[in-house]
Each structure stands twice: as structure tokens, then as C-alpha cells.
Amino acid sequence: MTSTLSALATAVATEGGHGGGQAVAEATGVFDLTWLLIAFPLLGAAILLVGGRRTDKVGHLIGCAASIASFVMGLVLFFAMVGEPSDGRAFTVQLWEYVNAGGYSVDVSLLLDQLSISFVLLITGVGSLIHIYSIGYMEHDERRRRFFGYLNLFVAAMLLLVLASDYLVMFIGWEGVGLASYLLIGFWQHKDSASVAAKKAFVVNRVGDMGMVLAMASMIAVFGSTAFDVVFSSAEGASTGWLTVIGLFLLLGACGKSAQFPLQSWLLDAMEGPTPVSALIHAATMVTAGVYLIVRSAAIYDLAPDARTAVVVVGAITLLMGAIIGCAKDDIKKALAGSTMSQIGYMVLAAGLGPAGYAFAIFHLLTHGFFKANMFLGAGSVMHGMNDEVNMRRYGGLRILMPATFLTFAMGYLAIIGIPPFAGYFSKDKIIEAAFADNWITGLATLIGAGITAFYMTRLMLMTFFGNRRWKQSELPHESPPVMTGPLWVLGALSVVGGFGLLYLGAGIVDWLAPVTGEAHHDLPMPLWLLITITLATVVVGVAVAWAMFGRRAVREDVPAGNAITVAARNDLYGDAFNEAVFMRPGQYLTRSLVYFENRGVDGAVVGTATAVGGLSARMRRWQTGFVRSYAVTMLGGVAVVVLAMLLVRLP
């Protein structure tokens, strides 16, 4: 611990203030090939989606190869970057000009720096593991090739998101991951619930996207550009009001993508997708895009304290909401989804703390990527062996039958509740420290969150792997094949050593990210050892309570009535009901009244006019006999009228 502090202190001493000030060099050498990162999975997606049935046999291999190639490329770039001096690790790769409209131009260029390479490694690394896992998980699905195509599409879009050097280009990736998420949540589209969940995710994400669009529009209005370098370098000169507005819009975008309050409702339903999707997209990578967005926009948030406060509030609310929801869910994936919400709430909260928290947000994001993907894949492994049963009340005692799954899951479990020396301990503890350093309320929120996390994760562990066997199927649950347990072991190992390794290996992640995010020292209101003790005590209390409730007593197979909070949590804290009552119903009434007005008012006027004209012409058409001689009479009458008129005019 002390060494961490000293490292922090030295870093703060040398560098303060916000990030984005790092010099960005034109990419040369191997960095010129950054675009390959995106090209590999994009090519894979194109082959798989365009190739059709011809690629059915090798589709999963192509998908894995594309993802792994991207990962290898990411590793090469990472080590090349490590070889560079610490202040020269940001590179921009100019590809082509995307838009040039007068004074506003958008270049498609990639920004490769410490932050984006971290994401690249997370996305491609965890992504590759999940690709491999999916080979086994989706083995019996006849649309497996398409699944891998979508996964590759997702990886490509996500890489574009984190590598873009312009908000607009980033938005393309942003929408791309949204599309891939939609396609993958609704992958089993024959299930009504899956297609509804996909639609819901898409619609809720659109709300967040409006925030992104508005943020970009505001940037164009204020800075005349959406390029990172322009925006960040001229942020100093902009008014605080505008920066706050942009920050809040960006926060709205982040809320949509990262399932933060008040746009959290889609994530729980998104669990309708195949489990590898939940692991990759809805736990490890895509949902963290909001955190990336906030950290990347550090230069804006640093100058807009009000927006940062909003970020902290949103993060705190979400972390508690997610934790409470996670406590009540019996569906193993939904419990994990609540946990994901909660953990991302931690990251957002940390990101809202400013330079003091950015690095820890990313740190927790990475470790969370490891252990949450691990646990989701573990849950998928359990489901795989349990004939796709997701209700934890039908599990029990699986640790004997699925030892590999149990062991790896346990590593993830210990990591997430923050038991040293597992990964989650380092990352979450840093966030709690930073929160307490900021103020008591956020600190308490994170502390309580840690306690609840321990409770619901212990509950999940106990209900799934311990206790009485509640499954009734004739077929015994079985361990998954090695192609699935392999990635579990890797991720399990990362869950164990990831935190320690990231924090202390080499320069450590805080120093690594410092050129991008900046650093700030925080003063704890209490001694560090006290805080750590309190945190661990809280965690232990959570575990003990869970043990008392689910470990000592046999878990009931039917759902108990539960108290008010439990019922509320089962209903996602009435988030859906709120949305329904506040947005959907009034929207429906509005559209209904508009339709009524349209039918009766507008259509009535239009149709009425048309009917009147039609009736009139039906009568007037009687005049049109088609007889030339009748027309001749009319003409002669007309001549008479004209002559008469001329006479009258000339009369005086």
C-alpha cells in the first residue's frame, strides 16, 4: 500500500491537472498499421455475413482467427508502445478525410495512446477468449456462423469506438456496437422475449445516442470541430456553461450505453442474448464504453465541476440500484447483470471524481472485464450443463459435478467482492479510497455497495454451487468441454493476478495512464489502514449475512414472498414501471391523440375537401355529355356573353 501511495505522490508532484495535454505524434513504423486492428474483425464479419452458408463449416474458426489476429496485433502495438519513452506514447494514424463541409471537416484517423491500447487489449483479449468459448457454447446452434459474424462485427465496431480520434468517427463505432448488441441480444429471435429485449435495448440506446448527437452538435457550435485534439486543446477557452452542457450530454450518452441510471432498464432484459454475448458485450466491453467516453473527455469534465458532480451522482445511484437488484434476482444471468450495473456504477463514480479517479475507473474497468466475463462464462457453463436452466433455485451443489466451472467462478467471486489479493480488491479499494477522499457521502455509497456486492455474490455462489441439489432432471449436470473451460481458466487466472499485476507490474496502470488522464493526489479523511479494515469488515458482514440466509438454511425451490425491498428489486426497482408510466404511457396517449387528431382533424379536413370536390364534380360532370353540339351551344353562349360584356364596357 505504501508503495502505491509513494508512487501516487511522485506522480502528482510531477504532473497535475487534467489529461489530454500529452503531445501526439504522427504514427510511424508499426504504429502505421493500427488500422489492421479494426480491419481483421471487420474482414471476418464481412466474410462470415456475406459468405453465407458456404462458410458454415469454418465460420467459427474464421471468427476466432480474426479476433486473435487483432489481439496479436494489439500485443505487438502494446510492446512497441512500451518501448517508446513515456511522454511519447500517443500516435495518430491519419486514414482519410470523411467529411469536409466548409469550415467543418472530419478526418477518419485513429488515436493510439495508453488509454486506447488498454481497451484494445481488453476487447481483443477477452473477446478472443469468448470467441473460443463460443465455439463450444454455440456448438448446437445451426446459426453459429452468423453468431460469429456478429461477434466480429462487434469487435470491429468496439475497436473503432476506442481508437477513433474524432467524436463523430467514434459515434460510428458507438452505433456499430449498438447494432451488434441489438443483433446479438435478439440472436434467438424466435423467442418473443429476445426480440422484445433487443428492441428495448435499441430504443433505450437511442435516447443515449441523442445525448451524443447533442454533445457533438454543441462541440461544433462551440469549437467548430469534433476532433479530440481541437476540442481538448480549446476547452480551456470555452465558457463553463457550455462545457457543463457538453459534459451533461456526454453523460446522457454514457448512461445509455453503460446502462446507468436513468437509462439502466435495458441491461437486465439484454440477458436474453446468448451468454457469451452477455459476457463480452454486456459485461466486459460495450457497457464500459460510457466510462471510456467520460475518461476520454477528461479535458471537458475537468473544467466542468457541475457535470462531474452529475456523473458522480449517477454512478452512486446506479451502483446501489444495481447491487440491490442483484440481491433479489433468481435468474443467474440477471443477478450478474445487476452486478454489472453496479460495478459500472463504481467506474462512472470514479470517473466523475476527476483526475483523482480516472485511472482507477479504467483500472476497475479492466479487472471487472476479467472477472465479470469469467463469471458470465461460468454461468454460461452452468447453463450449458443444466440444459439452459437459468433459475438459481433449480441449481445447487454443482461444485462436485462441475469442478472447473466452480473453481474459476470462485476466483471471479473472490475478485468481485474484493478479497485480497484478488483483482477486484485492488481496483475497488482504490475507488473507495478516492470516493472517501472526495466526500463522505460518495464514500459511504461505495462502501455500502461493497457490502451489498459481497451479499449478493455470496448468495449467488451458495445457491449455485453449494447447498442441496434442487435440479430434477434425469440427466446429470455435466462439466463443459475444454474449449469452454479453457477460457474460463485463463480469465480465472486473470481474476486472481490481474489486479496486482496491473497495479504493480512495470510502472503500474496509474502511471501508464497518467499522460492521458492526468493525476491528482487525494487526502484521505482517515488513515488508509482504517479504511481498508472497514471495507473488508463490510465485505465480511455481507458474506456472513448471505451465509446466514442461504448457506445455513436450505434454499427454497419456490419463490418466497419477500419484503418490500425484495419485491421492488425483483421488479428492477420499478425502473420499467417508471418508464412505462412516465414516458411510454404519455407517449402512447400523445400518439393516440395525435392519431385521433390526424384522423378526424387533418384527415377529416383533407378527406372532407376531397369528398366535397368529388361530390361537386360528380354533379358537374353531368354537364360533360361528350356531345360536340352541346359544347358548341356553350361556346356560342360564351361568345354572346363576351360580346355583351364588351358592349357594356363600351356603352358610356
Add this chain to the structure above:
Amino acid sequence: MNPTNYLVLSIILFSIGAAGVLIRRNALVAFMSVELMLNAGNLAFVTFARMHGNLDGQIVAFFVMVVAAAEVVVGLAIIVTIFRTRRSASVDDASLLKL
């Protein structure tokens, strides 16, 4: 002699022609009635030319004749074509221009 008499004659001929167009069903007769009306108009032009000592009236009458000739050529061709397809020279039979 008072040239107004010619004008009165012109009016009479014009009116008879108009009545012919309105009353007769035979396309040829109706067409000839139109010619009669044109001729009545020509008579008025010539009379006015003499009455006012201005040659322009005669020129206009000349042009009316030429245009009438062109009109007759096309009109008769149309009548022949209609007759060929419908076996009728009645203007009332060609009454499809209605709903």
C-alpha cells in the same frame, strides 16, 4: 346603297351557320356550317374594308380563306378517319370524351 345591308346579310348568314352547327348531327353538314360562318365573317371584313377605305379588311379575309382551307383539309381527314373506324358521320356518336 347603304353598305350596312351587307352587314345585316353577314349577320343573317352567320346566325344560320351557327344554327346549323348546333342543330345538324351530320359532321359534314356541321363542318359546312362552320364554313358558312367563316364566309359571313369574310363578308363583314370586305364590307368594312370598303366602308372605311382600308385594304386591311381584305387582307384579313384572304388569310381567313387560307386558314379555312387548311382547316378543311385536316377536318375532312379526321371525318374520314372517324368514319372508317366507326362507320358513322354523326358528331353525336363521337361522344366518348366524358365519364
Add this chain to the structure above:
Amino acid sequence: MGEAALFWIMAPIAVLGALGLVFSRKAVHGALSLAATMISLALFYIAQEAPFLGVVQIVVYTGAIMMLFLFVIMLIGIDSSDSRVETIRGQRVAATLAVTGVVLLLAGVTIRATLPEEPAGLAQATPDGNVPAIADAIFGTYVWAFEVVAALLITAAVGAMTLTHRERIVAKATQRELSIKRFSEGAPGDAAGLPVPGVYARHNAVDTPALLPDGTPSEDSVNRVLVARGAARSTDEFRHHPTPADIEAAAEGDADEPAGEPGPDDDASGGERA
């Protein structure tokens, strides 16, 4: 004075011709009545110092246009006469009202107008005579209108040709094809061609049926257009109707002439054929 005489003689003729046009039942009569009106109008033109127009009226109108009308009348059917029954309800009333209105208005205009008692005359306007003056105007002041009218005439001629042109949609059958067709489709009896119309002392014309070798008249020999129009002579007229004397003679010479004359049976069949 002479002009007044001319007017009072020719004006009634013109009006009568116009009325004849409107009230004649046959188009050809109407055309001839109109020709009379036009000729009288030509005379009026000449009387009113417009000799050129008078001549043109006769040559173009009476000569060319009216002849064109007559040709078309012949094409369409010279002797078809119109029914006088008005088929459009209210047309007569409306026509009467409209024509009366126009007459009243034009009369009103003429009466109200202040017109000179004596015409000014064209002596001043046409110092070199009528035709040179008209030529001057047409090829001088109105040359552009003249050119346009010339173009109009040509267009009209082309238009008339286009309108009356008939496109041949199947190739014309050759003599050989017609022969083959006659043998393959027609009755064998007609293979040599239809019998030509008969020629008799009283009727030296195509409307008379031919007599076949057995003495019966052949309907096929008469053009069927003539038959349809009722212009052909009936075959019955030339059939041999046995008189009572003939029957007697036949009864007497029954044994002499076994090849009997056409009997009542033949008659009956002939009647059916008719």
C-alpha cells in the same frame, strides 16, 4: 343602282342557300346550296371593290373546298340522309336561345354603331388597282403572317395524309397465294373463280346475276356490296317461273323430256337461298 339590284337579287339567294344547307336532309344537297351561297358572296366581293377576293372565293372555296366536301360526301355515302329527330334533350331550345341571343346582340351592335351612309371607297388605298395593292400588303406588311400561313398549309396537308394513311399490317397476298388459298379452303366448285355477272338485253350491268348452264341465276355472280345496298337485281327476277302453259306442255311431253325443268322444289330451294 346596279349594286342595289345585284344585292337584292343575290342576297335572297345567299340566304336561301344557307337555309338549304341547314335544312336539307342529304349532305350533298346542303353542299350544293352552300356553293350557291358562296358564289353569291363572290359576287358581293367583286361588287365591293374586292375583285381579287371574289375570284379567290370562286376558285378556292367554290372550286376547291366545296369539291373536297363533295368527294368526302361520296366517300361516306352520298345518299345517306339524316334523321331530323333531336336526340340531345334541350338542344333545340338551347340552340334557339343562343342563336337568338347572338342575333339580337349583333343587331344591337350594328344598330348602335355609327356607320357612314356612303362607303369611303378604296380608290385612295389602291392607287394601282386592287391586286397590286393586295400583293403589296401580303408581301410587305403581312409577309411574316403569310409565311406562317404557308407553313400551316403544308402542315395541314401532311397532317391530312398522316390521318388518312392506312398502315398495312399483313403482307399483301400474291396471286399465287390467293390461288393456293382458293383451292385449299374454298369449295371445289368455286376453284375456277366466281361466275361473272350476266348480261341481258334489258340489263347490261353488273347488278344482273349470271345464268348458270342449267338456267338458274347465280347469286354469287353479283357483287355482294350491291346486294347489301339493295342495288342489285333480285335473282328471282331471272328464274324461270313456269306458267300454266308450260306446266301443260311439260305434262304432255313428259316422256319426251325426262330432264325436267326446275320444279317447285327447285323454286323452294332457290327461295331459301335468297
